Amino acid sequence: MFRGSCHCRSVQYTVESIDDMWHCYCQTCRKTHSAQRNTAAKVDRKNFAVTAGADSLTAYESMPGKLRHFCSKCGAHIYAEFPHLPFVVLRAGSLDDDPGIRVSRSVWLSHNHAWLDEDPSVPHYEEGVPPAP
Ligand SMILES: [Zn+2]
Numbered sequence: 601m602f603r604g605s606c607h608c609r610s611v612q613y614t615v616e617s618i619d620d621m622w623h624c625y626c627q628t629c630r631k632t633h634s635a636q637r638n639t640a641a642k643v644d645r646k647n648f649a650v651t652a653g654a655d656s657l658t659a660y661e662s663m664p665g666k667l668r669h670f671c672s673k674c675g676a677h678i679y680a681e682f683p684h685l686p687f688v689v690l691r692a693g694s695l696d697d698d699p700g701i702r703v704s705r706s707v708w709l710s711h712n713h714a715w716l717d718e719d720p721s722v723p724h725y726e727e728g729v730p731p732a733p
Pocket residue numbers: 606607608609610611671672673674675676
């Protein structure tokens with residue numbers, strides 16, 4: 601079992617197992633996460649449980665029938681779903697535990713913006729950017 605939560609920890613959940621995980625660069629993920637990509641994880645509904653803060657979740661219908669669930673206090677995106685389908689698509693960045701599974705592919709690279717790409721030639725730091733001298 602793996603645990604996950606939003607940033608303010610109002611919303612907490614558990615996952616029994618993840619079936620698949622991928623990076624999504626689509627425009628909707630970019631906008632709803634305000635990030636270059638979302639790491640999505642397919643989880644069977646029977647393996648997903650919101651254990652705290654269900655009343656803090658709010659939903660945004662990003663396309664007809666697709667609900668994206670966010671914490672209404674801190675804004676963290678937790679999962680998306682088509683309510684008639686037997687699985688949810690977890691936002692894997694909200695996991696607190698390593699689920700073991702690794703990303704199997706990247707999709708919607710046609711929506712990627714090069715200005716968001718990581719440049720391996722620039723300095724990288726384990727923690728925050730050092731203050732300017
Ligand atoms: Zn929150």
